[in-house]
Amino acid sequence: MRTVIFLDLDETLVSTRPARDPFSAIGQNFTSLLRPYAQEFLLELSTAYPLYLLTAGDRDFQTEVLKHHKIDTYFLKIFGRQDIGHAINLGKPLIPGILPLLIDDLNPASYGFFQKFMAIGNLPEALQNIRSQTLEEMDQQEALLDDFTQVHYLQIKMFGGNPLDQELVNILPAIFQKAAKLNI
């Protein structure tokens, strides 16, 4: 199986906010900052592994954000909210036959993270059934999810628009290490 890397967008690669202009308060204008070293980070990662964007945001909107920063070409495909919802409804993975590694600023214990991996469809079978009958089974599921998270997830600190941020440089060795372990 191939290892592929999924990258989150908001607060992982960019920080996008509604523009603070009182004359455009209807939310049509946005300010978006690209995280420092994003170009170098994406170039290095996309050279080594297939790269996909996975965002809980709207696909078309986030594609515009990527184009605005000229980083859209690094990704083989952009998966947005609608794609995740579709995959969940069909119960099919976004990309079949892969070992995913997800880089996201989200707390892995959160519902959103779980949903994403459900959508990717690469959770172990025991985790796919979220309606446990007993507390013991729930504990087992949690332990399984913890194991899965250890292997398939890496949390990055939130960007928040800090111009001195260096997290993309700092996290790169850990990404390569995890991806290499998956590749065996």
Ligand SMILES: [Mg+2]
């Ligand atoms: Mg995020």
